[in-house]
């Protein structure tokens with residue numbers, strides 16, 4: 741069974757593994773964001789993305805299975821003077837609130853296929869009509885690069901996996917290719933990623 745222990749150990753130091761600035765792709769989606777939107781930052785780690793969204797006026801739930809991560813995320817939000825709820829839970833097993841969010845931020849969360857399917861189904865359920873799902877994850881071409889990402893190939897994302905996992909959502913943007921990452925010590929340099937912005941159809 742997978743556990744958060746390896747992540748707890750990585751996060752145990754004082755440094756921020758992926759920096760304190762938000763993920764650049766997520767930041768580039770600012771024009772889509774509105775104060776008051778309810779956001780779920782999934783696999784939010786030390787909270788750089790959740791705390792940034794909270795700073796934009798969104799009502800954020802930051803979820804990670806690592807209690808060390810959740811504590812650091814809560815501390816980051818507090819240091820910035822923004823309100824943010826933290827949840828320590830397995831993204832594959834959490835009870836996602838039906839239509840509870842207007843945005844799900846899925847940034848560099850890489851799960852085994854079964855868990856990925858369960859978390860994706862939960863994320864889909866939790867999106868309100870018109871809600872957005874923003875995703876950046878490493879693709880198979882990242883293997884061998886030293887700019888981050890999981891070692892196990894089955895954890896990587898492709899356009900096809902996005903389409904399969906989030907079928908039913910409208911594709912606003914879906915790209916697979918090379919970007920430059922500058923995100924703390926763990927994400928540095930050219931990287932191969934999938935980026936997606938998807939929208940749940942508004943209720944008829």
Ligand SMILES: C[S@@+](CC[C@H](N)C(=O)[O-])C[C@H]1O[C@@H](n2cnc3c(N)ncnc32)[C@H](O)[C@@H]1O
Nearest residue numbers: 747758783784785804805806829830831847848
């Ligand atoms: C590469 S880090 C990215 C953290 C954050 N999204 C960011 O971009 O800074 C992946 C995160 O996913 C979390 N994670 C991995 N498996 C998880 C699971 N099953 N449930 C919840 N969180 C998980 C890890 O604890 C870790 O914080």
